[in-house]
Amino acid sequence: MSTDQKTSYLDVKNVIRRRIHDTVWEPGSLMPGEVELSQEFGCARATVNRALRELAQDGMIERKRKAGTRIKSAPTRHAKFVIPRIREEIERMGFDYRYALIERKEKTIPDWLCARIGGKAGEDVLHLRCMHYAGSRAFQYEDRWINLVSAPKARAQTFQDINPNEWLIREVPFSDGEVILSTVNADQIMSEMLNVSLGAALFTLERITWLKDMPMTFAKLYFHAGYQMTTRL
Amino acid sequence: MSTDQKTSYLDVKNVIRRRIHDTVWEPGSLMPGEVELSQEFGCARATVNRALRELAQDGMIERKRKAGTRIKSAPTRHAKFVIPRIREEIERMGFDYRYALIERKEKTIPDWLCARIGGKAGEDVLHLRCMHYAGSRAFQYEDRWINLVSAPKARAQTFQDINPNEWLIREVPFSDGEVILSTVNADQIMSEMLNVSLGAALFTLERITWLKDMPMTFAKLYFHAGYQMTTRL
DNA sequence: ATATTTATTATGTCTATACATATTAAGGGA
DNA sequence: TCCCTTAATATGTATAGACATAATAAATAT
Numbered sequence: 170m171s172t173d174q175k176t177s178y179l180d181v182k183n184v185i186r187r188r189i190h191d192t193v194w195e196p197g198s199l200m201p202g203e204v205e206l207s208q209e210f211g212c213a214r215a216t217v218n219r220a221l222r223e224l225a226q227d228g229m230i231e232r233k234r235k236a237g238t239r240i241k242s243a244p245t246r247h248a249k250f251v252i253p254r255i256r257e258e259i260e261r262m263g264f265d266y267r268y269a270l271i272e273r274k275e276k277t278i279p280d281w282l283c284a285r286i287g288g289k290a291g292e293d294v295l296h297l298r299c300m301h302y303a304g305s306r307a308f309q310y311e312d313r314w315i316n317l318v319s320a321p322k323a324r325a326q327t328f329q330d331i332n333p334n335e336w337l338i339r340e341v342p343f344s345d346g347e348v349i350l351s352t353v354n355a356d357q358i359m360s361e362m363l364n365v366s367l368g369a370a371l372f373t374l375e376r377i378t379w380l381k382d383m384p385m386t387f388a389k390l391y392f393h394a395g396y397q398m399t400t401r402l
Numbered sequence: 403m404s405t406d407q408k409t410s411y412l413d414v415k416n417v418i419r420r421r422i423h424d425t426v427w428e429p430g431s432l433m434p435g436e437v438e439l440s441q442e443f444g445c446a447r448a449t450v451n452r453a454l455r456e457l458a459q460d461g462m463i464e465r466k467r468k469a470g471t472r473i474k475s476a477p478t479r480h481a482k483f484v485i486p487r488i489r490e491e492i493e494r495m496g497f498d499y500r501y502a503l504i505e506r507k508e509k510t511i512p513d514w515l516c517a518r519i520g521g522k523a524g525e526d527v528l529h530l531r532c533m534h535y536a537g538s539r540a541f542q543y544e545d546r547w548i549n550l551v552s553a554p555k556a557r558a559q560t561f562q563d564i565n566p567n568e569w570l571i572r573e574v575p576f577s578d579g580e581v582i583l584s585t586v587n588a589d590q591i592m593s594e595m596l597n598v599s600l601g602a603a604l605f606t607l608e609r610i611t612w613l614k615d616m617p618m619t620f621a622k623l624y625f626h627a628g629y630q631m632t633t634r635l
Numbered sequence: 636a637t638a639t640t641t642a643t644t645a646t647g648t649c650t651a652t653a654c655a656t657a658t659t660a661a662g663g664g665a
Numbered sequence: 666t667c668c669c670t671t672a673a674t675a676t677g678t679a680t681a682g683a684c685a686t687a688a689t690a691a692a693t694a695t
Contacts, residue, residue, distance in 0.1 A: 175654095175679065190575055202645060213680045218646075228484070234646045235688035243490045248581045251461070252479045342423055346635030348481045351628075352585035352603040370585040370603035378635075395584075402579030402611075408649070435675060446650045451676075467676045468658035 176212040181220035184210075189229055189240055197242045200230070250400045252348070252374075254334060255301045255309060264303035268332045271298040271362075275317070275324070282314055286377050286384040293317040295324065297333050300362055306393070310362040313388040319380050333388075343378040343385055350374055350398070353391070365394045372396045409445040414453035417443075422462055422473055430475045433463070483633045485581070485607075487567060488534050488542060497536035501565045504531040504595075508550070508557065515547055519610050519617040526550040528557065530566050533595055539626070543595040546621040552613055566621075576611035576618055583607055583631070586624070598627045605629045 185206075194200045203221065207214045221238055224230050228245040232238045256266040274296045278288050288294075294314050301309040313333050315323045320341045328336065337343075353359075355369045363371070372392040378385050418439075427433045436454065440447040454471060457463050461478040465471045489499040507529045511521050521527075528548040534541050546566050548556045553574045561569065570576075586592075588602045596604065605625045611618050 177678075204645080214646095215648090215681085216679065218648090219678090222647090232646065233688065234686060235644050235690095237645060243487060246485045247482050248485055249480050249482050250583075252481055254476060257476045342420075348633050348635060350483075350583060350605070350631040352605045354587075354601070354603045368587070368601050370587045372583070372585045372605075398583040400581050402581060410648075437675080447676095448651085448678090449649065451678090452648090455677090465676065466658065467656060468660095468674050470675060 176210045176216065178216045178219040178223075181206070181210050181212065181217055182223055185220060185224060186229065189224075189244070194240050196240050196244075199237050199239050202237055246402065248400050248402060250398055254338070255332065256335065259301070259303045259308060262303060264306070267302035267304070268330075269300045269302070270328050271300060273297055273328055278314075278316075282387060286314075286316075286387050288316060288384050289318075293324075297328055299328070299332065301332065307363045308393050310359055310391040311388060312391075313386065315386050316384055319383045319385040333386075337378075337386060341380070341385065343380050345379040345382075347377045348374065349376075355391075359391055363391065363393055369394050372398070409443045409449065411449045411452040411456075414439070414443050414445065414450055415456055418453060418457060419462065422457075422477070427473050429473050429477075432470050432472050435470055479635065481633050481635060483631055487571070488565065489568065492534070492536045492541055495536060497539070500535035500537070501563075502533045502535070503561050504533060506530055506561055511547075511549075515620060519547075519549075519620050521549060521617050522551075526557075530561055532561070532565065534565065540596045541626050543592060543624040544621060545624075546619065548619050549617055552616045552618040566619075570611075570619060574613070574618065576613050578612040578615075580610045581607065582609075588624075592624055596624065596626055602627050605631070 185200075188194065201209070203214045203217045206217045206221075210217065221230065221232065225232050225238075228247055229241060230238050231241055253261075259266040276294055276296055278290070278292045278294045280290070282288065282294070283290055294316055297311070297313045297315070299311050299313075300307060301311065311333070315333065315337075317324055320337070322340055323336075326336060351373050353371055353373055355363065355365050355367060355371050357367065359365070359371060360367045360369070365371070371394065374390045374392070376386075376388050376390070418433075421427065434442070436447045436450045439450045439454075443450065454463065454465065458465050458471075461480055462474060463471050464474055486494070492499040509527055509529055511523070511525045511527045513523070515521065515527070516523055528550055530544070530546045530548070532544050532546075534544065544566070548566065548570070550557050553570070555573055556569075559569060584606050586604055586606055588596065588598050588600060588604050590600065592598070592604060593600045593602070598604070604627065607623045607625070609619075609621050609623070
């Protein structure tokens, strides 16, 4: 049996996506179940299951065992951004990657960081400030805190010759993370580090990682002026 | 047979993810195929297939028919951001959504836009500038262009009472899109519209949509001061 | 009438088998 | 030796059937 006779999961997915878009089913309402749809499309329930699973992943419907499949009232569009390693991003642009450690200090966790990442008072953390260059051009300023309780191996690392992210990726897995994209006006430090005028708008990426509910790292990255984060929908 | 005896696709996925992280297989190299892995894990090839498909989607491996499955040299982490409708985002924060059309003009496509979105010289476009409020507080300034060749129904729409995005979602599907996140220093117009000081750092979201290779809309959104776009990893 | 227990059900997933197909390797001819 | 054709192969996907399970509805007990 050739493809043009069999209904593929992509066919099912596209037809259902179209019906949702045309509000064939009211937002918020239940739509037909897998068995009914497999009869309609003349295909296996597993084929319908795959189509619906992907639509759920795309944010258009929500599914519950026994409860059925419901059209989302406010279907959401997702944009997936690649978060490349800084070295790859710079090299892909055709520049040499260069790294410089500005400061390395072991401290007791400050209260603001405790509150921010849900750490425990009194814990030791490693504070690193470093710069990443594209050739001779300042690309990114990094302000990072590593929890020495969840990542004790970091204590023995100078981070003189390896950037923290590359070390962490190799040495310490994480289970959860949070990313916050935003912007700030450059202050004196950022102005000097990134070679921009005071007050220049800087794109920022804040990131917390956890390992099994234990906060592990907190990093705030400040990108060079004019930085753009791009993705296809 | 109970779950603790059967190998699930999630078990397979996690074990393989761990092996990739521990560089059991060298980055860039071929890893064992589905048949071999199904024998190792004592499960169906379809179970391994699903695990590997998801790892490919997560950016850790790449797969080709006949060529096999290869560990990515530079595995990439993805952050998936929800792009909510502005009304939903504002209402979810507990505010009333308010919309105001600032300007509506039909024009011939400017050269810079032609170049930016790959349009054709001489085509008609609709230029809209509008504001979105959270209660009485300025939330977002929107500068949008709609191609009247690919979205002719927009010509008949005043956009006095409906925000362009809500209208477009309902009336015009799109097939492709591009999103660019960045930042700018507020100029005179943005300063007035968003009620921020001149030069304040503003988070921006630029978005182009296409319908079958035909550029349809171009929008640039300027968010209020302090805006943050958040996601979980 | 309410709470608890039991039954039902719609989705989640596993399996074996089969067919499809993009890609690579091997074989044959010029 | 090079080019074209054919074969092989590893992944992509469809199917039928089975089992698992979260969630809801119905039945039963108090």
